[in-house]
Amino acid sequence: MSGTWNLIPKAEWIETDAQAQEAAEYLQQHARVNGLGTDTETTGTNLVKDVPLLMSLSDGNRRFAFWIQNLFRWNWLHEGVLRNPEIPKVGTKIKFDMHMCANIGHDIPVWDSHDKFGDTDLLVSNMEMGRELAKALGDRRTALMRGHGCVVATRGLRLAVYASVYLEVNAKLQMQAMAMGDIKFLTAGEVDKIIERTGPYTINRAWENWCRRTNRPVTPQVA
Secondary structure (H helix, E strand, O other): OOOOOOOOOOEEEOOOHHHHHHHHHHHHHHHHHHOEEEEEEEOOOOOOOOOEEEEEEEOOOOEEEEEHHHOOOOHHHHHHHHOOOOOOEEEOOOOOOOHHHHHHOOOOOEEOOHHHHOOOOOOOOOHHHHHHHHHHHOOOOEEEEOOOEEEEOOOOHHHHHHHHHHHHHHHHHHHHHHOOOOOOOOOHHHHHHHHHHOOHHHHHHHHHHHHHHOOOOOOOOOO
């Protein structure tokens, strides 16, 4: 491979047969020189239950993304590009990415209502309790509530759902990782950079997947 790669070109979303054919023709020509970068995303982190969801292909200058269920319908991409022995390929196999968990924020505080209010039903049932919980949350995105669950505060509903899902995913992964030894957590800088890069495209893609899995209509709303 001798071509020059740009750093993560903006994705061009493929939805029609014509777009798929144009992408295949472009990659057949340019990926022979630059190589073909591949990447996949999955529906979750369960190696048994979850499945590949999205794929992207890039020659370093243009990047094409599509729902993986369409791959075999678009033979131009499957046979003409991915299985083309004349195109060198780099990148990853199907993977379960954990960096999305950074969207829960930095250090997650644990609010214990018993510290100030004694024995309760563990519900936030009055304004004084609400203010104390808000104080514990501060300017963070999430906080855990001892014996109850969590609270998530973000700029929109879709991001709140996104952070809630990955808060649970992160908790399960941390518990599993702790059983294997010391954990190297994401640094504060890494968390900041991942949050900065997580935009409407990423959030809406996850939202659409969750809607489809629960048989709910998908609306093209920006997160």
